[in-house]
Structure formats: C-alpha cells, structure tokens
Amino acid sequence: MSGAPTAASSGNHSLHLPTPTLDAESQSLLQSISAQGGYAYARMAALAVAGDQSAAEAARDMAWEQLHSGPWHSVLPVWRDAYSMACLHVAKFHFAAGEFGEALGALDMGLIMGGTLLRKDLHDSVLLVSSEARKKAKSLGDFKGEKLVPEVPVDVNEVLKILPLRSLTSGRVDKRSDLSMEGFLRDYFQTGTPVVITNCMAHWPARTKWNHLDYLTSVAGNRTVPVEVGKNYLCSDWKQELVTFSKFLERMRTNRSTSVEPTYLAQHPLFDQINELRDDICIPDYCFVGGGDLQSLNAWFGPAGTVTPLHHDPHHNILAQVVGKKYIRLYPSSLQDELYPYSETMLCNSSQVDLDNIDKNEFPKVVELEFMDCILEEGEMLYIPPKWWHYVRSLTMSFSVSFWWSNEAESSDS
Ligand SMILES: O=C(O)CCC(=O)C(=O)O
Ligand SMILES: [Fe+2]
Helix, strand or coil, X not given: CCCCCCXXXXXXXXXXXXXXXXXXXXXXHHHHHHHCCCHHHHHHHHHHHCCCHHHHHHHHHHHHHHHCCXXXXXXXXXXXXHHHXXXXXXHHHHHHCCCHHHHHHHHHHHHHHCCCCCHXXXXXXXXXXXXXXXHHCCCCCCCCCCECCCCCCCCHHHHHHHXXXXXXXXXXXXXXXXXXHHHHHHHHXXXXXXXXXXXXXXXXXXXXXXXXXXXXXXXXXXXXXXXXECCCCCCCCXXXXXXXXXXXXXXXXXXXXXXXXXXXXXXXXXXHHCXXXXXXCXXXXXXXXXXXXXXXXXXXXXXXXXXXXXXXXXXXXXXXXXXXXXEEEEECCCCCHHHCECCCHHHCCEECCCCCCCCCXXXXXXXXXXXXXXXXXXXXXXXXXXXXXXXXXXXXXEEEEXXXXXXXXXXXXX
16 A cells, blocks of 8 residues: 555546545554455555546445445444545545536445544535535526425324324323423433423524425435335335435425325434534433433434334433424333334334234234323424333424433443
8 A cells, every 4th residue: 555545646627525634544544454354445445546446436345345244233343434435535536527416425425334534534525525516506406495394284183094093192291381401300301201392492593494495405405315215114115225315305295195105314313414404403402411421313304104113212312393293102111011022132122013003913902001192393392211112103294303312321221
C-alpha cells in the first residue's frame, strides 16, 4: 500500500472529493484489514487510490460480503470501516464523472452500513456532492406546495372501523399539557406509566417544515434510504429495499388511492444520515430525566395504514408525532404469558398475537386483557416506559421520531 488514499486521478471534474482525509487512520485501517485476512481488499483499495474505478467497486463488494457473512453483531468493526472507505472511493469516481446521483447513493450506503471512522468524510462529501448537484439543478419534482397530510378532520367512526377490537373503550392514556420535568418524573417516569404530552413541540422547525413535499424533496430527495415493504416485519412477504427519498415520497402519494402494501421508512437513524433533517428536531428534555443517556433516535415515516405489531423495547421511549396521527395500544410490561411472545431469541420481544385479527382459539388469554390506548395527534409526544408492549397503526400519512434512552443501571441490565 503506497500512501494514503487521495482524490481521484481520473475523470474530468474539476472538484475532488476530500476522501478519505484521515490519512493516518486510513493507513492503519488497511493494515488492520490485512491482519484480518483482507489482503485482497487492501490490494483493491490501493488500486482504487491509483485511479482504478473497478478496483474501488470490487473492494466495496468484498467489504459488503463481509458485512453479510453472519449475524450483524459478529461482523468485525474494521469491515464496516472498510466498507465506508470503499464507498468513498466509489463516490469519488462518480463525482469526477459528474454522476452526482450515483455518488450520493454510494456515500449514503457508507453512512447506512459503514462504521464510525470515516463518517465525517462521508458527511463532508455529501455536502460537496449535493451542492454540485444543485448547481446542475436537475429538478427533483415540483409538488407545487402540496402537503403530506391535507387538513381534513378525521371521522372517528371511520377510524374505529379499522382499529383492533375494543379500541378506545378501555383505559385511555393520560394527556398532560405543558408537563413539567418534576411532574413527568414523579407521576410517570418513576411509576412506569405512559403519558401523552401535549404543547411541547411547537418550537421544532420540523413541525412547520415536514408537512411540505417540496421541502422534504429539496433537502433529501436524492438521498438513499432503507424502507420496509409489506404488511409488517412478522409477515413472510415482508422485505427491505433501498430507494431514493423522492421515489419513496412518490410511492406514498400513490399509495393514498391504491390498496398496495405500504412502504414504511421504519426505525431508521435518519438523523445520523441527513444532517439537514437533524437540524429540524429537538431532543426533548424529558429524555434526560433520571440521568439517562440517549441510545438512539429513529425516524418512522410512512403512509396511512402502516402497522408496527405488538412488541416491547428495552429502553424508555418518547415517540414524538411530527406529522399526522397514529393509534397506539399499550399493555404493561408485567404481561408476558398473556401476550404469547415468540420463543426464538430474535423475536422474543414480539407477540405472536395479530391484534388486527386475533385468533381467539390459539390466544384466548389476550381477549379480555386490560390495556391503555390513545390517538397520538400531530404535535404530541407519547412516553412509553421500558418493556411496555406497544402496537402502532398510522391513521394518516405520518412522520414520527422516537427517542430511546436508558440510565446506566438499566443499560447494563439489557
Ligand atoms: O411508530 C411506529 O410504527 C412504532 C414505534 C415504535 O415501536 C417505537 O418507537 O419503539
Ligand atoms: Fe417499539
């Protein structure tokens, strides 16, 4: 390996991506990969530095194979960094050729699947490519001020028809306006009780911006995001796809009038990937109650009719409803047997019960169980205590953000 990677030596574009800039780290990364048996990768990466585009693609494919060679947690972190590095090289060649869409696609894959070492390089490169792409000004579509969710009042009777049995008849979740930190700590956090908090998100830029298709398209249209297609992740026909944000928005608009399976951008750390969208949200102060550490921020964006089946998570959760409405049903964490969790380790936090179509013979205990539920309206946040079971159905086009956090004692438990 002769020196750290530099800008592309081929191509005719006058600008070069500053990738990867971490010369010393890049060198030692390649050494570690060689030490892990990745000689072929290191050779291809060296050829990529020397200007060979197909070597860059080959290096990326090799790292990709390593990322898919076993369960995610068993992948050596060095291979995730190796994947990012190869994505940076591939992007550099596309950029040099003026292929900005392809360059952004490669950088996004590095951000989605890659490690932490070269994240800054990936973000810097995204900025540069995006600004060049804007100069080329290939319009991503003009939605002429169209809103994601038009302001039509929801007919509660119509809504009830599509909700699971006994919805909104059992205990409703408390709704509290302007809830103080002390009130949240005393009445909900310490007692492990869900609550809907109203009047707490008016200052988020997202509240005014994200309902506009033109805005979303201009900040994220040509970015690649992972989406889920199918009824839900427990169904056999469910799959994941990578699409551009524009294509995803277009699919959501057409979904409005058809009965095709919804496409859902679910549980994706979108704000680590797209900085402009990160600037539109605010971390709720409630997340720091109890001395906790934020574990992850995720986006949940999709059309009406997406369903996240009954499951629980190990963390405290504030689910913030930015655009649209969702129906949410909650069962206490103490219920285990009654909700029939799957026995496989991977799915043991999910219930086998399909709340939309309960099989009363197979799951008799669930029928009469008490639960809490609510319709989470735009501008409201729901606190879900750790391990509380939740089922979520979007009633309109919907964009939510979840904030998961734990305090130290809890993180070491889970
Ligand atoms: O909004 C959804 O579809 C599911 C949200 C969820 O499960 C969570 O925030 O933990
Ligand atoms: Fe969840």
